[in-house]
Amino acid sequence: MALIVQKFGGSSVASPEHIKRVARRVADTVDQGHSVVVVVSAMGDTTDDLIDLAVKVSPKRSAREMDMLLTTGEQVSIALLAMALQDIGKDSVSLTGWQAGIRTEAVHSKARITDMDPTRIFSELKEGKVVVVAGFQGISDGGDITTLGRGGSDTTAVALAAALKADLCEIYTDVEGVYSTDPRVVKHARKLQEISYDEMLELANLGAAVLHPRAVEYAKQYKVPLMVRSSFKPTPGTLVKEVATMEKGIVVSGIAHDLNVAKVALIGVPNRKDNLQLVFNTLAKESINVDIIVQSVVHNDRSDISFTVTKDDLTRTLEVLTSLQSTLGAKEIVCEEDLAKVSIVGAGMISNPGVAAQMFQVLSENGMYIKMVSTSEIKVSCVIDAADVHDAVRALHTAFGLDAVEAATVAK
Amino acid sequence: MALIVQKFGGSSVASPEHIKRVARRVADTVDQGHSVVVVVSAMGDTTDDLIDLAVKVSPKRSAREMDMLLTTGEQVSIALLAMALQDIGKDSVSLTGWQAGIRTEAVHSKARITDMDPTRIFSELKEGKVVVVAGFQGISDGGDITTLGRGGSDTTAVALAAALKADLCEIYTDVEGVYSTDPRVVKHARKLQEISYDEMLELANLGAAVLHPRAVEYAKQYKVPLMVRSSFKPTPGTLVKEVATMEKGIVVSGIAHDLNVAKVALIGVPNRKDNLQLVFNTLAKESINVDIIVQSVVHNDRSDISFTVTKDDLTRTLEVLTSLQSTLGAKEIVCEEDLAKVSIVGAGMISNPGVAAQMFQVLSENGMYIKMVSTSEIKVSCVIDAADVHDAVRALHTAFGLDAVEAATVAK
Numbered sequence: 001m002a003l004i005v006q007k008f009g010g011s012s013v014a015s016p017e018h019i020k021r022v023a024r025r026v027a028d029t030v031d032q033g034h035s036v037v038v039v040v041s042a043m044g045d046t047t048d049d050l051i052d053l054a055v056k057v058s059p060k061r062s063a064r065e066m067d068m069l070l071t072t073g074e075q076v077s078i079a080l081l082a083m084a085l086q087d088i089g090k091d092s093v094s095l096t097g098w099q100a101g102i103r104t105e106a107v108h109s110k111a112r113i114t115d116m117d118p119t120r121i122f123s124e125l126k127e128g129k130v131v132v133v134a135g136f137q138g139i140s141d142g143g144d145i146t147t148l149g150r151g152g153s154d155t156t157a158v159a160l161a162a163a164l165k166a167d168l169c170e171i172y173t174d175v176e177g178v179y180s181t182d183p184r185v186v187k188h189a190r191k192l193q194e195i196s197y198d199e200m201l202e203l204a205n206l207g208a209a210v211l212h213p214r215a216v217e218y219a220k221q222y223k224v225p226l227m228v229r230s231s232f233k234p235t236p237g238t239l240v241k242e243v244a245t246m247e248k249g250i251v252v253s254g255i256a257h258d259l260n261v262a263k264v265a266l267i268g269v270p271n272r273k274d275n276l277q278l279v280f281n282t283l284a285k286e287s288i289n290v291d292i293i294v295q296s297v298v299h300n301d302r303s304d305i306s307f308t309v310t311k312d313d314l315t316r317t318l319e320v321l322t323s324l325q326s327t328l329g330a331k332e333i334v335c336e337e338d339l340a341k342v343s344i345v346g347a348g349m350i351s352n353p354g355v356a357a358q359m360f361q362v363l364s365e366n367g368m369y370i371k372m373v374s375t376s377e378i379k380v381s382c383v384i385d386a387a388d389v390h391d392a393v394r395a396l397h398t399a400f401g402l403d404a405v406e407a408a409t410v411a412k
Numbered sequence: 413m414a415l416i417v418q419k420f421g422g423s424s425v426a427s428p429e430h431i432k433r434v435a436r437r438v439a440d441t442v443d444q445g446h447s448v449v450v451v452v453s454a455m456g457d458t459t460d461d462l463i464d465l466a467v468k469v470s471p472k473r474s475a476r477e478m479d480m481l482l483t484t485g486e487q488v489s490i491a492l493l494a495m496a497l498q499d500i501g502k503d504s505v506s507l508t509g510w511q512a513g514i515r516t517e518a519v520h521s522k523a524r525i526t527d528m529d530p531t532r533i534f535s536e537l538k539e540g541k542v543v544v545v546a547g548f549q550g551i552s553d554g555g556d557i558t559t560l561g562r563g564g565s566d567t568t569a570v571a572l573a574a575a576l577k578a579d580l581c582e583i584y585t586d587v588e589g590v591y592s593t594d595p596r597v598v599k600h601a602r603k604l605q606e607i608s609y610d611e612m613l614e615l616a617n618l619g620a621a622v623l624h625p626r627a628v629e630y631a632k633q634y635k636v637p638l639m640v641r642s643s644f645k646p647t648p649g650t651l652v653k654e655v656a657t658m659e660k661g662i663v664v665s666g667i668a669h670d671l672n673v674a675k676v677a678l679i680g681v682p683n684r685k686d687n688l689q690l691v692f693n694t695l696a697k698e699s700i701n702v703d704i705i706v707q708s709v710v711h712n713d714r715s716d717i718s719f720t721v722t723k724d725d726l727t728r729t730l731e732v733l734t735s736l737q738s739t740l741g742a743k744e745i746v747c748e749e750d751l752a753k754v755s756i757v758g759a760g761m762i763s764n765p766g767v768a769a770q771m772f773q774v775l776s777e778n779g780m781y782i783k784m785v786s787t788s789e790i791k792v793s794c795v796i797d798a799a800d801v802h803d804a805v806r807a808l809h810t811a812f813g814l815d816a817v818e819a820a821t822v823a824k
Contacts (some may be wrong), residue, residue, distance in 0.1 A: 016468035056428035069491035
């Protein structure tokens with residue numbers, strides 16, 4: 001008998017029918033003799049509906065009051081799921097974030113969990129109940145209701161699993177697991193049986209939307225085994241754990257791509273030691289996230305500084321740079337929009353130094369021009385023309401031996 | 413500068429526009445230099461919508477989980493009202509029942525308040541904030557969310573006013589105050605300037621839906637002055653307090669009527685000392701509320717027992733009596749449905765013994781047959797034919813000198 005934390009997102013509890021299906025799914029696990037703690041998000045569009053209401057009431061919406069408002073969404077879900085479980089004979093109890101002992105910073109809309117007090121959950125489990133916990137929410141030391149921000153319910157599930165020393169944390173979602181690449185791009189994408197936290201973290205940060213990076217970080221920190229699996233099918237899913245069992249000959253685990261990439265370059269910037277920090281500090285103050293940065297020395301006294309931002313941030317980035325241009329003494333500001341980033345991720349790279357070179361070769365053989373490169377221990381990213389990116393993903397998927405025998409079934 | 417508790421019901425916060433209007437109303441009071449605590453109910457139909465959801469999820473709906481579900485309604489209202497107040501420059505903070513320190517019995521759907529800890533409210537008021545509190549809800553010693561049942565938000569407001577030692581508790585509603593009788597029946601109904609707790613309690617119990625009897629009882633117990641006034645008009649309303657200033661020559665303050673009355677009679681019941689308790693204990697166990705009871709001795713050894721119940725309970729009442737008939741030895745069970753109860757209420761009756769006789773005379777002069785009578789210190793009720801009841805109310809209203817000079821404006 002194991003203790004399992006199961007998390008179901010908003011699309012899994014979108015209607016009364018969905019909630020009843022989730023209840024049956026949870027009951028199956030109980031019938032296998034396990035203790036279960038369920039974490040749920042707000043039903044489908046509830047959060048958007050509540051935001052609409054707030055917009056109609058006031059243009060000023062304090063973060064504290066938005067948290068007060070939005071946390072009702074999960075509270076509705078937990079009550080309904082507890083009823084659905086009771087209806088099929090499973091004793092159960094719903095708990096809000098504060099009742100479940102989820103303590104956070106006194107920050108609204110994006111609080112981090114500071115502490116967990118699982119006393120109440122343990123006492124309910126001891127009475128043989130399924131405990132249904134509201135995701136995404138907690139309580140500050142001052143007694144205010146807080147929310148964890150994006151990816152919040154995943155984080156709640158992982159944090160609970162850590163505090164309860166659960167045997168497994170299952171994240172139910174609308175895909176069957178973590179794929180070697182986007183099955184919508186590569187028909188023969190392979191569902192991974194296992195993946196390491198670090199690889200998952202790179203993939204999550206590269207836009208594989210299956211798990212939120214914060215939840216993966218938390219899982220890595222507390223060594224919580226995560227299972228990503230389908231809400232709709234009983235198939236096994238992908239296990240995320242400390243060190244994944246390496247499949248023979250597989251160096252690269254996954255290939256990610258991102259079409260939301262714009263490149264900006266400052267041309268002919270005089271080499272002064274504070275120029276780089278001036279550019280990137282100013283951008284940081286404007287909350288503009290910079291991804292890949294490349295500085296190339298052109299002449300002895302001048303460099304070109306290029307970097308990527310998301311397309312949404314491009315206009316503001318150019319405004320910032322224009323305001324700095326004379327201070328920097330930059331000759332020119334240029335930008336390029338129709339770009340994409342393709343990345344290979346794999347823990348096996350560390351011991352295989354030729355992987356980056358192999359990636360460059362595949363792209364070059366396919367006539368693709370690499371505009372920027374960025375590497376980490378387990379990742380290589382290249383910026384290329386947006387028009388080439390799907391072909392690049394397919395070519396790399398085949399070249400690194402990831403193609404599955406059977407075509408993936410794309411959920412949804 | 414006074415401390416004022418203001419309560420707005422569901423129809424006063426039914427839409428974002430309504431909420432903004434309530435915010436302006438609260439802001440007016442703040443601008444007069446007062447500290448304000450606002451109690452709100454769930455928006456318009458929210459509670460019904462949540463019940464519909466629960467019905468779709470499960471035929472079994474545990475009271476605990478229904479409380480968890482329904483309390484989200486007020487939580488939405490408080491967040492939105494706090495935002496609306498902030499939007500017009502009034503610093504404010506919303507508090508759920510548990511945050512406001514409203515402790516209740518560990519009973520769901522109809523908990524009674526056991527204790528109030530106003531620490532948080534006082535500290536927020538000290539910071540110059542308007543405190544917006546969720547009505548209808550509290551927390552049990554075990555940390556579970558509870559609800560106060562029908563009339564709950566009125567009770568929250570009165571209990572808060574008592575705990576905070578507020579100078580006044582204002583109940584905003586869709587009528588302009590407490591009337592001498594239903595303005596829909598008597599055009600010249602008079603809005604009372606003042607009424608005593610006891611009179612209000614009788615009127616509330618007799619179906620004047622302005623205030624819930626529990627809230628009035630609470631106000632009487634803690635001597636909280638209550639002002640019942642309109643959400644829509646700035647008119648003064650009716651003040652409910654310990655002893656109302658008696659208007660000259662006014663013995664009767666109000667006239668109430670109730671059309672939901674059925675009469676049942678057990679004919680020829682042998683006079684055994686346990687027969688009465690057997691009948692009424694059995695009805696009580698079935699949660700059937702009995703109102704007026706009359707026992708009349710017909711012969712030396714047999715009586716007729718008659719009593720009134722609501723029309724909804726008539727069928728079940730007859731079933732109970734039929735099952736008891738042979739045990740009781742009753743000859744016959746009869747019932748009558750097209751009945752109504754008309755009542756006169758007034759603290760002045762205590763010192764005016766002829767009031768009941770005057771009521772009987774008015775009814776008899778108008779050709780109405782009195783079927784049952786029930787009296788208390790400040791109330792006389794008569795059961796008459798339903799067809800006569802509106803005429804009876806009008807005749808009594810005139811006879812006891814209650815007709816106003818101008819016709820009442822009927823709100824809504």
